[in-house]
Amino acid sequence: MTRHLSFLLLGMVTAACAQASGDQDGERTAAERQAAEFADLSIEELANIDVTSVSKRPERLQDAPASVFVITADDIRRAGSRSLPEALRLAPNLQVARASNSGYYISARGLNGTSNSPANKLLVMIDGRSVYSPLFSGVFWDEPDVMLEDVERIEVISGPGGTLWGVNAVNGVINIITRHAADTQGDLLALRGDSDGAQAAFRHGAGDAGHRWRVYGKVFGLPRSELNTGAHIDDAWDQGQVGFRSDWERGADRFSVNANAWRGRQGQPAPGAISAPGAGTGVDDIITRGANLSGHWEHALDDGGSVSVLAYVDHRYRQVPPTFTDSVDIADVQVQHSLPALGAHNIVWGGEYRYSRDSVTNSRFVAFLPASDKQAWASLFVQDQVALRDDLQLTAGARYERNPYTGAEFLPTLRLSWRMSPAHSLWTAYSRTVRAPSRLDVDAFVPGAPPFLLAGGPRVRSEVARVFELGYRGQVGQDLSYSVTAFRNLYDHLRTTDLTPAGTIEFGNQMEGRAHGIEAWASYQMSEAWRLSAGVTALRERFSLKPGSTDLGSLATTGVDPAYTAQLRSNYAFDSARELEVALRRVGPVGLLAVPGYTAVDLRFGWRFAPGMELSVIGANLNGGHREYGVAQFASEVPRSLGIKLVWQR
Numbered sequence: 001m002t003r004h005l006s007f008l009l010l011g012m013v014t015a016a017c018a019q020a021s022g023d024q025d026g027e028r029t030a031a032e033r034q035a036a037e038f039a040d041l042s043i044e045e046l047a048n049i050d051v052t053s054v055s056k057r058p059e060r061l062q063d064a065p066a067s068v069f070v071i072t073a074d075d076i077r078r079a080g081s082r083s084l085p086e087a088l089r090l091a092p093n094l095q096v097a098r099a100s101n102s103g104y105y106i107s108a109r110g111l112n113g114t115s116n117s118p119a120n121k122l123l124v125m126i127d128g129r130s131v132y133s134p135l136f137s138g139v140f141w142d143e144p145d146v147m148l149e150d151v152e153r154i155e156v157i158s159g160p161g162g163t164l165w166g167v168n169a170v171n172g173v174i175n176i177i178t179r180h181a182a183d184t185q186g187d188l189l190a191l192r193g194d195s196d197g198a199q200a201a202f203r204h205g206a207g208d209a210g211h212r213w214r215v216y217g218k219v220f221g222l223p224r225s226e227l228n229t230g231a232h233i234d235d236a237w238d239q240g241q242v243g244f245r246s247d248w249e250r251g252a253d254r255f256s257v258n259a260n261a262w263r264g265r266q267g268q269p270a271p272g273a274i275s276a277p278g279a280g281t282g283v284d285d286i287i288t289r290g291a292n293l294s295g296h297w298e299h300a301l302d303d304g305g306s307v308s309v310l311a312y313v314d315h316r317y318r319q320v321p322p323t324f325t326d327s328v329d330i331a332d333v334q335v336q337h338s339l340p341a342l343g344a345h346n347i348v349w350g351g352e353y354r355y356s357r358d359s360v361t362n363s364r365f366v367a368f369l370p371a372s373d374k375q376a377w378a379s380l381f382v383q384d385q386v387a388l389r390d391d392l393q394l395t396a397g398a399r400y401e402r403n404p405y406t407g408a409e410f411l412p413t414l415r416l417s418w419r420m421s422p423a424h425s426l427w428t429a430y431s432r433t434v435r436a437p438s439r440l441d442v443d444a445f446v447p448g449a450p451p452f453l454l455a456g457g458p459r460v461r462s463e464v465a466r467v468f469e470l471g472y473r474g475q476v477g478q479d480l481s482y483s484v485t486a487f488r489n490l491y492d493h494l495r496t497t498d499l500t501p502a503g504t505i506e507f508g509n510q511m512e513g514r515a516h517g518i519e520a521w522a523s524y525q526m527s528e529a530w531r532l533s534a535g536v537t538a539l540r541e542r543f544s545l546k547p548g549s550t551d552l553g554s555l556a557t558t559g560v561d562p563a564y565t566a567q568l569r570s571n572y573a574f575d576s577a578r579e580l581e582v583a584l585r586r587v588g589p590v591g592l593l594a595v596p597g598y599t600a601v602d603l604r605f606g607w608r609f610a611p612g613m614e615l616s617v618i619g620a621n622l623n624g625g626h627r628e629y630g631v632a633q634f635a636s637e638v639p640r641s642l643g644i645k646l647v648w649q650r
Contacts, residue, residue: 041074043525044478047423053155053175055385055395056164056348057338065395065417065427067471067485067519069093069535071154073179078571078581080604080618080645081148082192082199082220085141088174089585092521092535092567093158097629100636101222101235102142102266105629108158108172109487110515110541110561113629121170121435121463123161127178127258128310128334129294134356134375135326137168137438142288143316144176145241145262147201147216149190149647152179158519159487160467162411162433163397166352166379170435170465171489178258181205181212181247187650194618194643197222211248217241224267225636228627233636239264239288252300261291268320269634284321291315304340309333324368325361330354349382358439368443369456375404383413391419405437406462423475430469434462441495441507450503457507466490482522489515494543494558496551511554513543533569560629562588562597577608587628593635598626600638616645 041049050058054066061070069091081087085104089096095112097105105113106122113119120138124131131144154176161169185205192199199220207213221238243260266286294312301307314330336350354377360368383397395415402408413431420426437460446454471485493509500506521535541559545551566586573579581604589597603619625637 041072042478043475043481043523046070046072046523047475047481049153051155052177053157053161053164053173055383056336056350057346062423062473062475063417063419063425065393065415065425065429065471067093067158067469067483067487069156069158069483069521071156073151073153076148076151078579078604078606079569079583079602080581080616080620080643082194082197082618082643084144084146084148084176087148087151087154088156090569091154091156092537092565093519094156094172094174095537095561095565095587098636098638099629100233101225101237103235103629104141106139106141107561108156109489109517109519110539110559111171112561120438121168121465122172122174123165123169124174124176125165126176127256127294128175128296129258129292129312129314130332132168133316134328134330134358134438135360136440137435140288140318142237142239142264142266143262143290143318145218145239146176146178147203147218147241149188149201149203150178150184150214150216150245152177152183158485159429159469160413160431160433160465162431163381163383163399163413166377166399166401167403167409167411167434167436167462170433170463178245180256181207181214181245184214185212189648190645192643192645194641196225196639196641210250211246213244213246215242215244217243226639227635228625228632228637233634234267234269235636237264237266239266252302254298256296257294258296259291259293263289286321287317287319289317301340306338308336323363323365326358327360328356328358330356344387346385346387347382349380351378351380353378360439364447367445367447368439369445370443373439373443377404378402393417393419403436403462405442405460409434409436409462424473426472428470429467431467432464433467434464436462444507452504454497454505455507457509460495460507461493461509463494463509464492466492479525480522482520484518484520486518487516491515491543494554496545496549496554499550499552505552508549508551510546510549510551511543511558512546513541513558515539515541515559529573531571533571534567536564536566538564557592560590560592562590564588579606580604581606590629593629593631595627595629595635598628599623600626612648612650614647616647618643618645 047062049061049070051061051064051068052058054064054068071090075090076087079090085096088094094108105119107119111121118136118138120136124139126144132139157173161173165173188203190201201218203214203216205214219240224232224234224236226232241262246257248255268283268286292312292314296310298308311333317327319325332354334352339347357374359372362371379399379401381399386394388394397413399411411433415429417425417427441460442456444456445452468488473483475481491513494511496508496510497505498508498510517539519537523533525531539561543555543558545555569583571581583602585600587598589595600621601623604616606616608614619642621638621640625639627635628638629635
């Protein structure tokens with residue numbers, strides 16, 4: 001932790017020197033900026049937020065024909081979230097479960113990981129940069145990180161997004177969008193101490209009317225967590241990150257450059273090892289580090305269309321003793337062309353090319369063969385929004401994507417939206433999407449007789465989902481908005497572990513299944529000072545093996561999801577400087593893992609006691625700790641915690 005604090009202090013000195021020479025003429029004062037951030041968006045303004053993840057072009061949230069929930073910067077601040085996974089708990093259409101300090105299982109509409117398959121059907125992006133791992137098609141949640149004060153909004157789509165975003169966007173898409181550099185001018189320092197950890201962050205932004213930029217740095221540390229018995233688990237974690245963003249415009253062109261670098265260390269318990277309070281038991285620490293650089297260019301055409309290019313490079317390194325070390329380099333280019341309106345048609349099309357170089361250092365416990373591999377993905381997509389009538393819109397699209405293991409995949413979607421009135425809309429959709437195999441499915445081997453205990457499947461195919469949706473979104477006056485979506489997912493070729501005649505366990509695709517459920521949320525402005533928000537999900541999953549399968553347990557361990565979740569949030573502003581948020585979450589039990597249902601009560605009191613100064617008192621799980629994922633002998637308790645946060649800006 002010390003080295004990261006030194007890194008942060010060095011960055012703060014650099015920022016101070018830069019600020020001394022920066023030109024701040026015409027900028028709002030810190031008090032003005034903080035006052036603007038302190039004021040919540042109205043219910044009507046929330047419905048009019050532009051979202052881009054549904055159709056890859058700005059559209060009103062009220063008009064988007066998909067189950068999309070937007071987590072705003074206001075939401076994150078009011079809740080007192082201290083990490084990205086904690087902020088994602090605010091989306092009622094996500095299931096977020098913590099298994100350890102750095103281990104999270106996050107999914108939408110089920111399939112949130114199994115004993116042989118980590119959660120791998122949710123696409124996560126930060127400013128358009130995908131953060132899933134080519135090693136297993138999922139997300140290592142200790143890697144993607146942002147300074148939460150820099151987040152503009154998080155768009156959470158539950159349901160398929162394969163047509164616009166490609167394979168692996170099966171059950172949902174999370175698009176984390178950070179603020180334009182012009183919105184983060186001046187200096188900011190955030191310090192937070194909790195009973196179970198601490199963090200610090202700084203930001204400096206400067207520039208002129210045509211070119212704005214910012215730099216930031218953050219560090220945090222978490223101590224070892226505990227079981228419900230009080231025994232410690234060796235999962236202490238500290239990490240530091242720095243980065244910058246630059247935005248500028250030249251006529252019809254807009255440019256943005258974003259870069260980040262991070263390094264972390266976290267303990268890991270030896271299998272079955274638990275220590276008494278004060279003792280230390282485990283294997284060598286996990287070491288993670290990475291860096292990325294992305295550039296985005298958008299050009300407005302004279303005819304009303306636009307062209308954009310997003311390109312990025314990403315390096316990630318993960319050392320997990322004594323099992324494996326993985327080093328991956330990724331280069332990605334995305335091109336998109338939005339045509340001007342052609343009568344009733346609005347067409348957007350584009351393509352993407354992604355290249356990765358992955359190198360694994362094998363061990364006697366697990367091996368990837370070949371140890372080093374180079375892979376490429378290429379795709380083309382097109383989507384047309386057709387105005388059948390003034391109040392009726394049809395969206396048809398398809399994506400053709402080629403991956404290294406199964407070749408070409410076809411990902412179509414069809415959506416129909418009926419705007420019953422300016423404030424009410426009904427929509428329905430059908431989509432086909434897939435989860436393409438990863439290196440884990442094909443190249444992973446576990447040594448043992450005969451001649452391997454477990455082997456990647458040479459005939460592994462893509463997992464397929466056909467999804468039917470029906471949704472309704474409405475707003476009653478200026479005080480109430482709500483959204484309800486029913487869905488049915490039909491799965492085929494889900495991954496299994498089959499026993500071959502030679503006695504080797506081999507990955508296959510001999511399972512099928514179905515899931516159906518409902519998700520709903522609403523916000524109600526009780527008074528000018530008081531707002532209530534609520535959300536609920538219900539899910540039922542059923543899976544079966546195909547004839548001839550010799551699977552050894554996938555059927556029993558698939559669908560490790562609660563049957564229901566619910567949340568209620570209350571925010572009350574006493575005046576322009578003081579506010580109180582109280583949140584109540586209820587999550588149903590997970591029978592397979594013997595995780596009992598739990599209720600969590602969170603609270604935050606915020607006080608803007610001076611211009612540019614805000615103090616928060618934050619309590620999480622105030623009614624007591626609980627387990628969220630994993631068997632009791634190894635999964636840590638999510639503890640009760642109390643914290644104080646101070647934010648200074650000018």
